[in-house]
Amino acid sequence: MFGSGIIRGLGVTLKRTVTTFTDDVKRVPSRYINSIDTPAGKILQQPPEVQGLFTIQYPEEKRQLPENFRFIPMLVYEEETGKQRCTACGICSKVCPSQCIWIVRDQTKEGKPIPRPKEFYIDASICMSCGLCAEFCPFDSIKMNHDYELAVYDRFPSLILDLEELSVPTSYYAALYPAAWQEEQEAKRIKEERKRARAKKAAEAKAKKAAAAKAKGETKAEAKPRPKPRPRKEQKDEGADAS
Numbered sequence: 001m002f003g004s005g006i007i008r009g010l011g012v013t014l015k016r017t018v019t020t021f022t023d024d025v026k027r028v029p030s031r032y033i034n035s036i037d038t039p040a041g042k043i044l045q046q047p048p049e050v051q052g053l054f055t056i057q058y059p060e061e062k063r064q065l066p067e068n069f070r071f072i073p074m075l076v077y078e079e080e081t082g083k084q085r086c087t088a089c090g091i092c093s094k095v096c097p098s099q100c101i102w103i104v105r106d107q108t109k110e111g112k113p114i115p116r117p118k119e120f121y122i123d124a125s126i127c128m129s130c131g132l133c134a135e136f137c138p139f140d141s142i143k144m145n146h147d148y149e150l151a152v153y154d155r156f157p158s159l160i161l162d163l164e165e166l167s168v169p170t171s172y173y174a175a176l177y178p179a180a181w182q183e184e185q186e187a188k189r190i191k192e193e194r195k196r197a198r199a200k201k202a203a204e205a206k207a208k209k210a211a212a213a214k215a216k217g218e219t220k221a222e223a224k225p226r227p228k229p230r231p232r233k234e235q236k237d238e239g240a241d242a243s
Contacts, residue, residue: 020052036064059149067177070131070144072124072161075117079169085141087115092133092142100127120163125155140184146176 024031027050034045042061046054056063073092077084088105106118134142145168152158174181 016052018052023050023052035061065146067179069146070134071129071148072127072145072150073122073131073133073142073166074145074168074173075120075163075166076141076143076170076173077167079171084116084167085139086117086120087139087141088117088120089115089138091136091138095132095136097130097132098123098126098128100124101133117163120166122161122166124150124159124161143173143177 027033031050031054032044034047036043036045041059043064044054044056044061045064075084075086088103090103090105093099093101093103100123102119102121103117104119106114106116108114129144131144134144150159
């Protein structure tokens with residue numbers, strides 16, 4: 001029938017509208033109660049069981065992004081020490097399909113290379129947000145950011161992100177990736193425990209070896225034959241000869 005598609009579409013819209021009000025009534029006082037207040041605005045959590053229309057007053061309100069959401073990469077540094085995890089190994093720039101990463105390794109005054117980046121650039125205009133750089137990074141330095149608001153007036157140089165713009169502390173990374181952060185900390189704890197266990201085992205083996213060597217030396221000293229005392233008659237004869 002002519003116009004049946006329009007009628008079905010209006011039916012879907014009417015169903016979503018009615019479902020919105022019924023879902024609001026079921027979730028008194030509000031289904032928007034699961035929200036987080038941040039300096040950037042209110043983050044709304046939309047549970048999967050919510051039905052109907054879910055309205056967000058963007059940009060004052062934003063939807064909470066899933067943990068595995070990925071956008072432009074970021075460089076994580078240790079917040080306690082300020083040390084960059086990145087060692088400027090260059091693996092990320094090699095595996096990047098769009099070749100949007102440039103790295104310059106730092107060096108001493110004598111020209112000796114230092115395992116840290118002096119310059120680090122990402123061209124956000126051609127980055128595909130594929131996440132290969134974060135996947136292949138051996139030092140867990142590169143992670144995918146959740147900051148998707150990168151609107152600028154000038155493409156260049158505004159979308160060429162440097163080391164300062166890409167660097168974020170570990171607390172920021174932990175807030176974006178709580179599950180991954182917990183796994184990383186657990187793996188770090190297990191690694192440190194194994195390292196301490198190996199060190200303790202090596203110290204015990206060294207002490208055991210030293211004790212065995214000491215006991216062996218004492219045994220040799222005890223086993224060494226002592227000189228036999230001369231008979232008293234010989235001693236008297238020698239005294240008589242001397243007189």
